[in-house]
Amino acid sequence: MDPGFSLRYVRDDGAGRRPGTKSRAAAVTGSLTIVGLGPGTAGWITPAAQAALDAATDLVGYGPYVDRVPERAGLTKHASDNRVEVERASHALQMASEGRTVAVVSGGDPGVFAMAAAVFEALEAGPAEWRALPITVEPGITAMLAAAARAGAPLGGDFCAISLSDNLKPWEVVTARLEAVLAADLVICLYNPISKARPWQLGKALDLAAKHRAVTTPVLFARAVGRPDESLRILTLAEAVAAASTADMATLVMIGASSTRLIAREGAAPYLYTPRSVAKMPCATSQGRT
Amino acid sequence: MDPGFSLRYVRDDGAGRRPGTKSRAAAVTGSLTIVGLGPGTAGWITPAAQAALDAATDLVGYGPYVDRVPERAGLTKHASDNRVEVERASHALQMASEGRTVAVVSGGDPGVFAMAAAVFEALEAGPAEWRALPITVEPGITAMLAAAARAGAPLGGDFCAISLSDNLKPWEVVTARLEAVLAADLVICLYNPISKARPWQLGKALDLAAKHRAVTTPVLFARAVGRPDESLRILTLAEAVAAASTADMATLVMIGASSTRLIAREGAAPYLYTPRSVAKMPCATSQGRT
Numbered sequence: 001m002d003p004g005f006s007l008r009y010v011r012d013d014g015a016g017r018r019p020g021t022k023s024r025a026a027a028v029t030g031s032l033t034i035v036g037l038g039p040g041t042a043g044w045i046t047p048a049a050q051a052a053l054d055a056a057t058d059l060v061g062y063g064p065y066v067d068r069v070p071e072r073a074g075l076t077k078h079a080s081d082n083r084v085e086v087e088r089a090s091h092a093l094q095m096a097s098e099g100r101t102v103a104v105v106s107g108g109d110p111g112v113f114a115m116a117a118a119v120f121e122a123l124e125a126g127p128a129e130w131r132a133l134p135i136t137v138e139p140g141i142t143a144m145l146a147a148a149a150r151a152g153a154p155l156g157g158d159f160c161a162i163s164l165s166d167n168l169k170p171w172e173v174v175t176a177r178l179e180a181v182l183a184a185d186l187v188i189c190l191y192n193p194i195s196k197a198r199p200w201q202l203g204k205a206l207d208l209a210a211k212h213r214a215v216t217t218p219v220l221f222a223r224a225v226g227r228p229d230e231s232l233r234i235l236t237l238a239e240a241v242a243a244a245s246t247a248d249m250a251t252l253v254m255i256g257a258s259s260t261r262l263i264a265r266e267g268a269a270p271y272l273y274t275p276r277s278v279a280k281m282p283c284a285t286s287q288g289r290t
Numbered sequence: 291m292d293p294g295f296s297l298r299y300v301r302d303d304g305a306g307r308r309p310g311t312k313s314r315a316a317a318v319t320g321s322l323t324i325v326g327l328g329p330g331t332a333g334w335i336t337p338a339a340q341a342a343l344d345a346a347t348d349l350v351g352y353g354p355y356v357d358r359v360p361e362r363a364g365l366t367k368h369a370s371d372n373r374v375e376v377e378r379a380s381h382a383l384q385m386a387s388e389g390r391t392v393a394v395v396s397g398g399d400p401g402v403f404a405m406a407a408a409v410f411e412a413l414e415a416g417p418a419e420w421r422a423l424p425i426t427v428e429p430g431i432t433a434m435l436a437a438a439a440r441a442g443a444p445l446g447g448d449f450c451a452i453s454l455s456d457n458l459k460p461w462e463v464v465t466a467r468l469e470a471v472l473a474a475d476l477v478i479c480l481y482n483p484i485s486k487a488r489p490w491q492l493g494k495a496l497d498l499a500a501k502h503r504a505v506t507t508p509v510l511f512a513r514a515v516g517r518p519d520e521s522l523r524i525l526t527l528a529e530a531v532a533a534a535s536t537a538d539m540a541t542l543v544m545i546g547a548s549s550t551r552l553i554a555r556e557g558a559a560p561y562l563y564t565p566r567s568v569a570k571m572p573c574a575t576s577q578g579r580t
Contacts, residue, residue: 038336046431048333085566109431111438113566117446120563124553131555137439139431141336141399148401149427156407157459158467160450160476169447169568173475176571177448180474184467186450263414265421273410276375276403278459281466 030096032133034110034119035103036140037068040226044146049138056103060092061115065105085118086125093122093130109142113163113191143252144189147222150232152263152271154220154254157278159187164194164201171201178205182212185282187260187274190253194244202253203244209255210237213282218262218272220254221247234262234272258282320386322423324400324409325393326430327358330516334436339428346393350382351405355395375408376415383412383420399432403453403481433542434479437512440522442553442561444510444544447568449477454484454491461491468495472502475572477550477564480543484534492543493534499545500527503572508552508562510544511537524552524562548572 033052038044045053053059056075059066063079071077080088089104096102106114116137123130148155160181166174181188188209193202206219219240221233227250235243237255247253259278262270323342328334335343343349346365349356353369361367370378379394386392396404406427413420438445450471456464471478478499483492496509509530511523517540525533527545537543549568552560 041338043338043341044336044429046328046334046336048331051333109435109439111435111443111445113446116439116443117563117566120443120446120553120561121565123561124563131553135561137443139334139435139439141429141431142435145399145401145429145432149399149406149429153401153406153410153427155401155451156403156410158450158452160448160471161445162448168566170570173568173571177474177476180470181450181476184470185463186467186471263410263421271410271413271425273407273414275411276407276458278463280460281463 030099030101030133031136032092032096032102032104032119033136033138034116035105035138036109036111036114036142037065037105037107038141038226039108039143039146040224040230044141044226046138046140049140052103052136052138053105055101057101058092058095059103059105060088060095061105062088062107065107068107069105085115086122089115089119089122090126092119093126093133096133097127097130106140107143108146109140110137111139112142112161143191143222143225144254146225147189147220147232147252147254150222150225150230151220151234151254153273154218154256154260155187155189156274156276157187157257157259158184159189159257161189161191163191164205165192165198166201167198174201174205175208178208179212182209185257185278187257188255190255192249193251193253194247195249199245202247203241206237206241206244206255210241213237213255213258217258218256218260220256220272221251222254223248223251225252232269234270320389320391320423321426322382322386322392322394322409323426323428324406325395325428326399326401326404326432327355327395327397328431328516329398329433329436330514330520334431334516336428336430339430342393342426342428343395345391347391348382348385349393349395350378350385351395352378355397358397359395375405376412379405379409379412380416382409383416383423386423387417387420396430397433398436399430400427401429402432402451403455433481433512433515434544436515437479437510437522437542437544440512440515440520441510441524441544443563444508444546444550445477445479446564446566447477447547447549448474449479449547451479451481453481454495455482455488456491457488464491464495465498468498469502472499475547475568477547478545480545482539483541483543484537485539489535492537493531496527496531496534496545500531503527503545503548507548508546508550510546510562511541512544513538513541515542522559524560
């Protein structure tokens, strides 16, 4: 009476090995772990992620993430450009199939708009023998959690994470999704808000938000959280529309729900938070809410 | 030309202290940190979170989370019931205002359906002097990231996190939000899916999902991820509807998007993943998709 494919995991060293790993150890010596480095600071790299980095013979990833891992004897770094995720993933799988202990690194969490999905895309399209490899994902602190923590508790209610990049999905899908979550009054975390090749999407998204939410709704621009150049700005939605071009690829943009608000403090930055309680759904108008 | 309240953070020891902390250090000696323990295993507690636990004189939280922190000289534990978040938060703030170094602990991430919002609710309602306290949030691995990592990469596309608890919001709000994100084809992470006091909500939510998504859509029931009794089940949506009552409060339920799928492996559990690419929005029917 428990239908479906039931998986039961055996926890060993906290590194989250999947079932089947041990029984295949004799035949398959290589492995691949997709490791989340968290955003910026070493204080946010979990011990399990660190253990995976320490065990690796080969490190694969976008240059700036690979650079965050110190050089050491026995570790070969394979840094690549930002735009070749599936090629990078295939290279990592190939090395693992040749017996290497490979770590693919992502900033933040590897499962959130990062390398984990690219690895499974490459696995699905690749040679059948790759499927015998032990593949582990080590989660990390994703940007929206770090940004929220720095600001207060803006994710206190229901929320969503949407990538504004239209490289991999039509812009019509992005806008349809934004319309839906705006109407549903979720807090909205925008990943990949803007880049040189995609300069206008964030402005359009914020324009759309201003049609559904009060122009005084708080919007958080959290840039480079956890890095020395970290900065946080809390704007009103109206101000955010005007400031859209000041965001960049290192910025996490968070649009508050109708209940998201500030707690003022004397001589210090306010806290931003969303209460846990919701009385009812807000009513949207085409002129925005007031 | 940079409107709004601009906050600039100074990173020091990675523990994420807010601006204003240092200038107030002479006047205010107590502090409060809301710490995310991650889900279950010590391998997922970040060094920054561990540092906050090590510095604390007082530990406040729901009993099972407080129990996860080892006893030591100089640390007083204040464990409480699951249902008294704001009282617990007020107690923590009060102790901090009396000069204690207080850590409020949550499982997972404290900002996601956990203690951070409760602390800011208590702060907003409490005495003005509490606002002078240095309050820090230390992020953690939230359940959906851990569950996704164990299963593969089901959060490879846009996704949302919704609490099914109707203790703090009307059920009508929950269903309106579910309808919206189902139509928008987001992967849906359901927190607090079921409890003894709320036995039917998960079944209703899955029924609703079956009206929008194919009955073959993968649904993940990830229970106690990171704990010794961890188990993962990947069901079809039809099977999940039938199995709703087998979930509990320790279960994270994840409903796939239209593109979420399995990668089969011989003799091992399949991987669950959502490709990064979206061709177009799926068309829903009232009979569900096929």
